[in-house]
Amino acid sequence: MPAVLCNQLVRHYQDTQKGENDYYELEKIIHNKDIKAVFQPIISLLDGNVVGYEALSRGPQGSSLERPDDLFAAAERFNKLWELEFICRSKAFDRVKGLSKDMMLFINVDPNIINDERFKKGATLEMVAAQDFDLSNIIFEITEKNSIADYKNFRKVLDHYTSQGYKIAIDDTGAGYSGLRLLAETRPQFIKIDMDLVRDIDKDVLKQALIKAFYEFSVVMNMKIIAEGIETIDELNTLIQIGIPYGQGYLLQRPAAEFLTIHSLVKENIISKNKQKKQEAFHTPLTMPIGEISRRDPGFPEGITGSQALEYFNENPHLMGITLLQGEVPVGLLMKNKFLVHLATQYGVAVYMKRSVGSLMDNQALIVDYDMPLEQVSKLAVARYEDSLYDYIVVTQYGKYYGIITVRQLLEKTTQLEINRAKHSNPLSGLPGNILIEEKLQQIIESRESYSVLYFDLDNFKAYNDTYGFDNGDKILCMTAQLIQLQLKSANVAEYFVGHIGGDDFIAIVHGVDVAPLCQTIIDYFDVRIRGFYTEEDQKIEYIVAKNRHGIEEEYPIVSLSIAVVTSRECKFKTPADLGEAAGAVKKKCKMVWRSCYCID
Known part of the structure; x- marks a missing residue:
């Protein structure tokens, strides 16, 4: 008998034996209802809290059908899907007594089962009612193991369930x-x-790009996205940055018989990343630390061999380089393309595969500190030699290796920051507008840190605009914006924010500084600079004649600057509106003085 035919017969016999064994094992599992329900949490990627659980099923431990994919494949092969899924749902609902009523429960359902008359008769409804569980928190997770022949009728069936209060999720999108x-x-x-x-x-x-497209689609269609299979911190951080609301995966928590919560360190990372994302609205390439967008690629000892480096590159085809370390300190960079060039030489494989790659690394790689601003890193990156222009940028923190940045990441983030800032900035002054101002005020109120908020208002500005024209009025507004920023910078204020509320109103938020001298300095400079916007004749008489709101001519003094200051001394503010109301009261006091002045609450 030919060997090929013999092998085929052996395989056929083995498959037949396995089929018979699986059949009897499945029959035993269904008869004994020997299914274990486990639950994997679904996590909010906004705050790290658990929003629900996916109910999963396992066969008997040690059984040939312990794995769910083997178990359900056997049930489908032997036409036992209904019986198996019924037991799985029963086991899951038996456990939901200990689950909070506001939690969602995702139940996997095969499309063929959802059409089954036994399913339609309300078996699931009876299970839910027995556990006093809210129908609106039950989500049928449709898994397309088999193709759906008639989408129109399938849609009608789904409408039947959603009309009762159930929700639908589509798996493996x-x-x-x-x-x-x-x-x-x-x-x-x-x-x-x-x-x-x-x-x-x-x-x-x-x-x-694909996930971003799904996210934008979900926003338009009022659907919620759950990212499955999250296994690394970098995957998690990228999804948070895109805006994906929910996640699931081994990094967050593995399936378990108990209703587990997220690991504490991962939750802290989610909260921190979202806080950082909000702060990005106030960042520019000049202020954003490079470390905040770095990727946490692993580092390798400089003594690794060429074969080890090649194996890593083959296992991770998206990686274009590795950082080489002495202890925890980066000493060089090995880019994939340059490494492969060395291997392609006549004796390259023989020479380098068993030797350390230390001799091939770039020991003049660009290494920057976590806190270095994006703009500064960009300048250093483009100043490199042309053959190194697209090499990774290595990031350190406290002198130790932290991660890497690609040139693409650097350019994308810089562009994004500029676009975001332009979108929410005042077109005249270029300063952040009301959306960013309100977010910043909310942020400082919640931080419980010491701060002072300075509200700037130009007095007699309308009369100047009416007399000298809007073009000159705009020049005064730009001068005021530049003056405030310049004086805050000159005063060495550690942390500050300047915004343009609109018209002739500006705002500054400062931390850790005595604001009285700062306000006086701004006023002194303003009073000198403002006179240059008047004719010599108007400067001499120190007023202009313009019509008031009632059309009556009136004398208006030279434009002055009022600064109303509110502080966090009594921590009395709960919302930006509270803060604005307090500033309005202080501003009224300033308006009673007919010259540039400041008032502190």
Whole structure:
């Protein structure tokens, strides 16, 4: 008998035996209801809190059908899906007694089962009622193990369940065309992004673009996205940066028999990353630390061999370089393209595969500190030799290796910051406008730190505008904005924020400084500079004649500057509106003085 035929017969016999064993094992599992329910938390990527759990099922430990994919594949092969899924749902609902009523519960449902008459008769409804669980928190997670032949009727079936209060989630979105069609036809409340799209998303710009497209689609369609399979901090941080609201994966928590919460360190990271994301609105390339956008790629001892480096590059095709370390200190960079060039030489493989790559590394790599601003790093990056222009930038913190930045990341973040700032800035002064001002005020109120808020208002400005024209009025506004920023910078204020409320109103927020001398200095400079915007004749008489609101001519003094200051001394402010109201009261006192002045609450 030919060897090929013999092998085929052996495989056929083995498959038959396995099939028979799986059949009897499945029958035993269903008869004994020997299914273990486990639960994996779904986490808010805004605050790290658990919002719900996905109910998962496992076969008997040590069984050939312990793994869920083997278990359900056998059930489908032997036409036992209904029986198996019924037991799985029963086991899951038996456990929800200990679950908070505001938690969502995701139940996996095969499309063929949801059409089954036994399913339609309300078996799930009876299980939910027995546990006093809110229907609106039950989400049927549709897994497309089989193709759906009739989307129109399938949609009607789903409408039947959603009308009762259930919600729908589509699993593995992005895994293929059929998944996208299912999404379009079913209009679910939740979209679960396939884990293959999440894997290494921090390193893959194509995946980032796809997830961003899904996110924008979900916002328009009022759907919520859940990213599955999150396994690294960098994947998590990238998803937070994009704006994905929910996540699930081994990094956050593994499936367990208990209702577990998220690991504390990961929760702290989520909170910190969201706080950092909010602060980005106030950042410019001049103020944003490079470390905040760095990628936490692992470092390697400089003594690793060429074969070890090549293995790492092959296992991580999206990585273009590795940082080499002495202890925890970076000493060089090995870029993939340059390494492969060395291997391609006549004796390259023989020479380098068993030797340390230390001799091949770039020991003049660009290494920057975590707190160095983006703009400064950009200048250093483009000043490199042309053959190193696109090499990774190594980031250190406290002298130790922290991570890397790609040139693409650097350019994208710089552009994004400029666009964000321009979008929310006053077009005349270029200063942050009302949206950013309100967010900053809310931020300092919540921080409980010591601060002072300075409200600037130009007196007699309307009369000047009417007499000298809007063009000259705009020049005064620009001068005022520049003057405030310059004096804050000259006073060596450690942390400050300047915004343009609108018209002739400005705001500054300062920390850790005596504001009285600062206000007086700003007023002194303003009173000198403002006179240059008047004719010599008007400067001499120190007023102009203009019509008031009632059309009557009136004498108006030279434009002066009022500064109303409120502080956090009594920590009495709960909202930006409270702070604004207090500033308005202080401003009234300033207006009673017919010259430039400041009042502190």
